[in-house]
Amino acid sequence: AQTVTQSQPEMSVQEAETVTLSCTYDTSENNYYLFWYKQPPSRQMILVIRQEAYKQQNATENRFSVNFQKAAKSFSLKISDSQLGDTAMYFCAFMKLYNSGGSNYKLTFGKGTLLTVNP
Amino acid sequence: EPEVTQTPSHQVTQMGQEVILRCVPISNHLYFYWYRQILGQKVEFLVSFYNNEISEKSEIFDDQFSVERPDGSNFTLKIRSTKLEDSAMYFCASRGQIGSGQFGTEAFFGQGTRLTVV
Numbered sequence: 001a002q003t004v005t006q007s008q009p010e011m012s013v014q015e016a017e018t019v020t021l022s023c024t025y026d027t028s029e030n031n032y033y034l035f036w037y038k039q040p041p042s043r044q045m046i047l048v049i050r051q052e053a054y055k056q057q058n059a060t061e062n063r064f065s066v067n068f069q070k071a072a073k074s075f076s077l078k079i080s081d082s083q084l085g086d087t088a089m090y091f092c093a094f095m096k097l098y099n100s101g102g103s104n105y106k107l108t109f110g111k112g113t114l115l116t117v118n119p
Numbered sequence: 120e121p122e123v124t125q126t127p128s129h130q131v132t133q134m135g136q137e138v139i140l141r142c143v144p145i146s147n148h149l150y151f152y153w154y155r156q157i158l159g160q161k162v163e164f165l166v167s168f169y170n171n172e173i174s175e176k177s178e179i180f181d182d183q184f185s186v187e188r189p190d191g192s193n194f195t196l197k198i199r200s201t202k203l204e205d206s207a208m209y210f211c212a213s214r215g216q217i218g219s220g221q222f223g224t225e226a227f228f229g230q231g232t233r234l235t236v237v
Contacts, residue, residue, distance in 0.1 A: 105150060107212075111161040
């Protein structure tokens with residue numbers, strides 16, 4: 001079974017600064033996806049960024065980027081130029097992939113990191 | 120932009136009562152999920168549904184739970200006899216076709232239904 005660990009229950013950052021959220025995972029799989037989801041106070045889960053395990057290049061989406069270290073099973077999220085609207089719970093998630101049918105592609109989540117951006 | 124919609128947004132029920140949580144997934148999606156998040160805890164997988172049947176369920180998804188896609192558009196989660204510990208936010212999610220040779224597409228989540236059992 002896969003496990004996802006987020007070791008930072010809470011973090012804070014000043015507006016416009018950069019913050020990094022950490023995530024490690026444990027799996028014996030070789031083909032998988034990793035995701036960061038954001039959950040603002042409205043509670044909806046919003047995809048921030050995803051990384052395919054077979055890609056060495058780190059994914060980037062505007063101010064969000066990841067540092068994916070496959071050998072170390074590490075997947076950190078960097079938020080640059082933090083904005084007040086980035087205040088949310090951030091969840092790291094793992095999705096196993098199969099090459100044949102029958103997979104359900106479920107997500108396994110970490111416990112989350114509550115990020116507060118201060119003005 | 121297509122979205123997953125869930126109703127109701129908040130439901131309060133008496134312990135022992137049956138509840139049905141409703142979801143309308145994105146129309147061309149094929150994989151459907153229910154997840155649960157107890158207040159202050161992580162999001163947990165409950166069940167996945169594909170090709171009109173359950174493809175996987177977690178230990179949480181016991182005989183009190185059932186899912187159904189009754190009319191090709193709605194996807195429901197039923198809890199037959201609610202317990203206090205069923206109080207949580209329930210998220211529905213759907214996913215499109217995983218193409219041959221491709222590695223996945225994102226899961227789209229609904230806004231959640233907050234279930235309070237009293």
